[in-house]
Amino acid sequence: MLVALKTIHIMAIAVWAGGLVALPSLLRRDEEMPSRAAIVRLHHFSRFAYDALVSPAAVLAIATGTGLIFFVVADDWLYLKLIAVAGMVGVHMLIGRVLDQLESPDARPTSWKRAALLAGAVITILAVLVLVLGRPDIPESWMPGWLLEGQDGELPFISDGFSAGSLSSSVPGRETPT
Numbered sequence: 001m002l003v004a005l006k007t008i009h010i011m012a013i014a015v016w017a018g019g020l021v022a023l024p025s026l027l028r029r030d031e032e033m034p035s036r037a038a039i040v041r042l043h044h045f046s047r048f049a050y051d052a053l054v055s056p057a058a059v060l061a062i063a064t065g066t067g068l069i070f071f072v073v074a075d076d077w078l079y080l081k082l083i084a085v086a087g088m089v090g091v092h093m094l095i096g097r098v099l100d101q102l103e104s105p106d107a108r109p110t111s112w113k114r115a116a117l118l119a120g121a122v123i124t125i126l127a128v129l130v131l132v133l134g135r136p137d138i139p140e141s142w143m144p145g146w147l148l149e150g151q152d153g154e155l156p157f158i159s160d161g162f163s164a165g166s167l168s169s170s171v172p173g174r175e176t177p178t
């Protein structure tokens with residue numbers, strides 16, 4: 001199951017990441033293309049690639065990644081990876097927005113916009129890959145204090161005087177860090 005899930009995860013990522021890198025250069029203005037027929041074909045192709053290939057691959061990558069969390073011991077790098085994945089989702093949505101704008105006759109995606117989308121895609125994809133393949137230890141000092149301490153609040157669905165702080169300090173070997 002783990003192998004199947006990871007295989008689908010990596011295949012979906014290949015399509016998603018490939019799409020994010022390829023799509024920005026396809027967001028062309030009318031006057032950059034030799035003919036009206038060429039621009040219509042290009043818009044149909046990029047819309048199809050975005051809607052039918054890249055977006056479903058993104059959903060599959062996130063769904064299988066979420067499934068994988070239940071099979072592995074998730075360390076701190078995973079939380080940083082999720083921030084970088086959120087960056088990929090942001091670039092994905094911006095590409096969709098420019099594609100929508102291209103359907104209006106006065107759409108003018110500039111070349112710096114395309115370059116910014118490509119740079120955003122490359123940076124966020126590389127960040128995810130460095131984090132997932134390098135699995136760096138995150139220094140504790142980077143964590144906000146409230147993440148490392150029990151908050152002494154009531155836990156939902158648990159009564160009898162248990163609180164987050166008292167629970168963690170009552171479990172042997174799980175003393176609350178100070």
Ligand code: HEM
Binds near residue numbers: 073074125129
């Ligand atoms: C919400 C999105 C995602 C979640 C929750 C997620 C979670 C995970 C988890 C839990 C693993 C297993 C790690 C292990 O075996 O210890 C994994 C593996 C992997 N993920 Fe993701 N992932 C997500 C998106 C991505 C994206 C967008 C990329 C690439 C751009 C990526 C690249 C990889 C790679 C290459 C592996 C295999 C690592 C290895 O086996 O050494 N993941 N992911």
